[in-house]
Amino acid sequence: MFRAVLTDRLQAAFSAAGLALPEGFTPAVVIASDTRFGDYQSNAAMVLGKQLKANPRALAEQIKAALKVEDLCEKVTVDGPGFLNFTLSSPALAAKLGGIANDVQVGVPSVVKAKTIVVDFSAPNIAKPMHVGHIRSTFIGDSLARIARFIGHKVITDNHVGDWGTQFGMIIHGWKTQLDQAKLKADPIHELVSVYKAVNAATKADDAVLETCKSELVKLQQGDAENLAIWKECVRLTLEQLEKVYGTLDIKFDHYLGESFYNDALAPLVEDMLAQGIAQASEGAIVVMTDGSVKPEDDPFLIKEKDEWKAAPCIIRKSDGGFLYATTDLATIDYRVKEWQADEIWYVVGAPQQLHFRQVFAAAKRRGVTTLMTHIAFGSILGPDGKMFKTRSGETVGLLEVIEEAIERAREAADAKEQGLSDAEKDEIARVIGTGSVKYAELSQNRLTDYKFSWDKMLSLQGNTAPYLLNAYVRTRSIFRKLDGAVTLTSELTLTDPAERLLAIKLAQFAETTHDVLLDHKPNLLANYLFELANTYHSFYEACPVLKSEGTMRNTRLTLCEATSRVLKTGLGLLGIQTTERM
RNA sequence: GCACCCGUAGCUCAGUGGAUAGAGCAGUGGAUUUCUAAUCCUCUGGUCGCAGGUUCGAUCCCUGCCGGGUGCGCCA
Secondary structure (H helix, E strand, O other), X not given: OHHHHHHHHHHHHHHHOOOOOOOOOOOXXXXXXXXXXXXXXXXXXXXXXXXXXXXXXXXXXXHHHHOOOOOOEEEEEEEOOOEEEEEEOHHHHHHHHHHHHHOOOOOOOOOOOOOEEEEEOXXXXXXXXXXXXXXXXHHHHHHHHHHXXXXXXXXXXXXXXXXXXXXXXXXXXXXXXXXXXHHHHHOHHHHHXXXXXXXXXXXXXXXXXXXXXXXXXXXXHOOOHHHHHHHHHHHHHHHHHHHHHHHHHOOOOOEOOOHHHHHHHHHHHHHHHHHOXXXXXXXXXXXXXXXXXXXXXXXXXXXXXXOEEEEOOEEEEOOOOOEOHHHXXXXXXXXXXXXXXXXXXXXXXXXXHHHHHHHHHHHHHHOOOOOEEEEEOOOOEEOOOOOEOOOOOOOOOEHHHHHHHHHHHHHHHHHXXXXXXXXXXXXHHHHHHHHHHHHHHHHOOOOOOOEEOOHHHHHOOOOOOHHHHHHHHHHHHHHHHHOOOOOOOOOOOOOOOHHHHHHHHHHHOHHHHHHHHOOOOOHHHHHHHHHHHHHHHHHHHHHOOOOOOOHHHHHHHHHHHHHHHHHHHHHXXXXXXXXXXXX
């Protein structure tokens, strides 16, 4: 990575110039914000100037004089208030380019210390269809898992499905009293949902129904054979459907350890926490309270009310003896730490659950868990009114519905092109473009901001969209299809045209971008980068004929195409987006 | 009441303690008998919610306010 190498050189220059660096100071080199000045830049002289009370420009000149970068840069300049600007040399860029075009890791170095990372994402509920609300967790989680794995971590993906809970009282009651077997066979989830909705409505009208549901739930929890069988069938039917959706989306999990998996661990866990004094009885329930180890404003177990800090406990056992979300999460952490030796656990779950995770993480730490637990939060998907989509009010849009519509629109566009592709080929192209469009629409956004759900944005085929990126890839493949015979991409390369140079620099930045994504768990950095790369390639493509050129120029351009092709395929793959050879 | 997230172009959204704040859509005017136009190139469009503060430098950090969203003991 140029950025890392230049940082090292800068560090060396400080020593060579005899500059005493203040404690904790490391020079920062970044990709240039304005390409007129260079390819990379550093503000180290300005930061240092402040701390050493020295003139930043003079300091920059002093550093520049001590800098040894002849093998990398054709030019280093001091500009403005004291910026050091680096312009890469053509040979250095060409060498890097050859590396990208011939390397399976496309020039992205692996991490020095590989960690075991458990990624918890998607987590749909049994007997409920996935809706647009699941888009964020599913796509962000899948992408982060792919990226972490790509740069060398050991990644374990776990779909913590909601297969246990109070809703099963209603579903079992409905199953017994009003299930339509024919409809169940035709569309299991749809039938389960309508049964659930009907019973849910009935409970609101009639308390007796509610009581029946509660007793069905208790029977299930006590291991009643009939109810257990119904529950298992619900889980089986739902998972079967989920697998189909995940298959269409090209998403795989290493494990499907749902909430029910941890049932037997809950009672002992609560007992253990009581015994250790981490949990206590309160108003009939068992809760975790503050231990006063942190400042009140940082304590997840305290809340301020009228200038007084009041308890905001985390309940792990209800007064009726039942267990909760937090209890299951604590048991899940135990399992992941013990069985998988997780160094880190990433929870890709919506921002509204921030308090829950702060409490759970704090409770786990008190139990001696040292694993780094991170809540990778994301904003809500809003309806047209700017308010959250509500799951239960029926206002939401089904995930499958969105995907199918996207595939259909992509298919229409493919049909309009007339390039002699078979129906099967067009179907596959439409699937890749349709699912890619929905994924890209999600992943190109900052995960923390709320956004309004928009069919047009999800399904658009122009502009900053998956088809735009895929088209750039298709253009690279088209060139190699037309090429006669094998090419060697190892001969001499020379970058002459400005468009060639811009593309080469962009390609070199893939490594930096990929690593940066994991600093803040933000896949949109990669999405934005790939859009810029595609844009740069499209411009290059218009400006620089490849097959019609000759000699070194032709070889250079072919190498640029091959490198672009690999970076796009790899980069899109890291977003969970597949590619096609034609479109 | 308290806490967290958000407020950037007509719309939807990027962005960073640095140099003249970007993109897509919409609007405008061009480019192709194509290495695939699902493309490229022009132009138009901004008091980065408001007010202070810190800094050589603030859209970014701090404080206060205004506006929107979310969460806060027995759902998950």
